[in-house]
Amino acid sequence: MTPAEFRCYLVNRDAEKRVTAEVTTLPLDRLPAGDVLIRVQCSSLNFKDALAASGRPGVAKTYPHVPGIDAAGVVAESRSPQLQVGQEVIVTGYDLGAGVWGGYSEYIRVPAGWVVPLPQGLSLPESMIYGTAGLTAAMSLEALIEQGITPDRGEIVVTGATGGVGSVAVALLAKAGYRVAAVTGKPDAADYLTQLGATTILDREAVNDTSGKPLLAARWAGAVDTVGGNTLATIIRSTERLGCVTASGLVGGIELPLTVMPFILRGVKLVGIDSAEYPLARRIALWNKMAKEWRPEKLELMLTRVVGLSQLAEPIREILAGKIRGRVVVKVES
Numbered sequence: 596m597t598p599a600e601f602r603c604y605l606v607n608r609d610a611e612k613r614v615t616a617e618v619t620t621l622p623l624d625r626l627p628a629g630d631v632l633i634r635v636q637c638s639s640l641n642f643k644d645a646l647a648a649s650g651r652p653g654v655a656k657t658y659p660h661v662p663g664i665d666a667a668g669v670v671a672e673s674r675s676p677q678l679q680v681g682q683e684v685i686v687t688g689y690d691l692g693a694g695v696w697g698g699y700s701e702y703i704r705v706p707a708g709w710v711v712p713l714p715q716g717l718s719l720p721e722s723m724i725y726g727t728a729g730l731t732a733a734m735s736l737e738a739l740i741e742q743g744i745t746p747d748r749g750e751i752v753v754t755g756a757t758g759g760v761g762s763v764a765v766a767l768l769a770k771a772g773y774r775v776a777a778v779t780g781k782p783d784a785a786d787y788l789t790q791l792g793a794t795t796i797l798d799r800e801a802v803n804d805t806s807g808k809p810l811l812a813a814r815w816a817g818a819v820d821t822v823g824g825n826t827l828a829t830i831i832r833s834t835e836r837l838g839c840v841t842a843s844g845l846v847g848g849i850e851l852p853l854t855v856m857p858f859i860l861r862g863v864k865l866v867g868i869d870s871a872e873y874p875l876a877r878r879i880a881l882w883n884k885m886a887k888e889w890r891p892e893k894l895e896l897m898l899t900r901v902v903g904l905s906q907l908a909e910p911i912r913e914i915l916a917g918k919i920r921g922r923v924v925v926k927v928e929s
């Protein structure tokens with residue numbers, strides 16, 4: 596039976612923009628309207644969650660707010676014929692944890708069109724090792740494949756490689772047979788990245804060219820960039836003829852200091868990745884690949900830690916400082 600109340604991690608911002616967070620209990624009618632009520636078993640920590648939880652502009656539209664752009668759990672009530680009570684499901688992205696209260700909560704209520712049935716081969720906690728980071732990495736791999744970047748074309752570079760998107764990207768690419776160059780700012784990360792499947796480890800400075808040259812020596816067949824800014828610009832200028840670069844992140848900046856030369860002289864393709872609004876049918880297909888043929892041998896290698904709702908403050912600080920390695924799963928069900 597559905598209880599009258601639920602526990603959640605509630606973030607408040609006052610008139611002076613001071614942000615506070617507490618684990619609290621609220622009546623179920625505080626949840627938004629929606630087709631499906633889900634009892635959340637676990638969620639995860641993404642960079643975007645840390646922005647919402649710390650009151651940074653651009654994610655949470657109003658306060659009080661419950662962050663958590665990811666949730667995995669069991670359908671508790673459903674007005675959709677496609678989703679049955681008791682079914683295990685995943686929700687990532689759309690407006691979850693942004694305009695709609697998110698997964699750091701024992702219950703979420705969402706539109707049926709956001710809900711992915713848990714694919715066979717994946718448990719609920721495993722789905723949150725992937726989370727939005729995993730879906731984003733999988734979309735990046737899918738884009739490289741769609742652009743004809745096969746493993747024999749050469750090395751693929753991954754930036755922000757120890758982060759959530761970066762770690763999953765390294766593992767998925769290695770599993771698919773690509774040679775992977777992992778770019779990191781963490782000097783002690785080589786063992787971790789090698790275990791994930793990277794064959795080359797590079798320091799961040801290796802992809803931070805400041806020469807101003809429109810083109811650099813061609814080095815990569817493809818790239819999964821999670822950093823943006825001058826890192827992305829350097830990589831595009833270093834990509835081989837007809838190579839493909841995917842852009843998903845902005846931890847290093849939102850600007851893109853570049854000329855058109857890589858596009859018109861080398862035919863380099865730049866593919867934007869937006870996991871939040873990725874259409875449901877394609878999303879379901881991709882989650883099924885992530886559960887089966889794309890699944891890395893040791894998914895748990897990327898799991899850095901499991902935290903409860905009351906233990907979120909520290910990992911939130913760490914991810915904002917770029918210090919988290921791999922993925923943090925948030926255990927919601929007590």
Ligand SMILES: NC(=O)c1ccc[n+]([C@@H]2O[C@H](COP(=O)([O-])OP(=O)(O)OC[C@H]3O[C@@H](n4cnc5c(N)ncnc54)[C@H](OP(=O)(O)O)[C@@H]3O)[C@@H](O)[C@H]2O)c1
Binds near residue numbers: 731756
């Ligand atoms: N487009 C989408 O759909 C989508 C989906 C998910 C995430 N994202 C974006 O992708 C990015 C990564 O997200 P995430 O959840 O993977 O975050 P994360 O776990 O914090 O990973 C980010 C990694 O980037 C590196 N990094 C941090 N600050 C940097 C800087 N100033 N310059 C260069 N590298 C830096 C660090 O890795 P190293 O120490 O190994 O370099 C860090 O671990 C974020 O910008 C996020 O908003 C976008």
